[in-house]
Amino acid sequence: MVGQITANSFGYNMVRNLVGAAVCVGEGRFEPGWMKKILEQRVRISDSYVFPAKGLTLIKVNFPPEDQYLANYNDYHQQQLGQENEGDF
16 A cells, blocks of 8 residues: 655654544444544544554655745644644544
8 A cells, every 4th residue: 555645744653643544444344434524523543553663764855945934833733722722632
């Protein structure tokens, strides 16, 4: 299986959890819509695997141009504040 995950940041074990959930769907433990539902609900579940790091490979990291660092950070920071205010994570 090959997957591509793109984000402006990653949480602890985030990729391993996403891959583990995809494997659970692939094994038939859950319907494909289950993964979309848990992502939309922004809940961490214990019913899927935390996939082992062995076999997961970081291939590339993209950074914005230097003149966009501050704007990107400010956008990210505002998103984090919004999540805290909503009671998420």
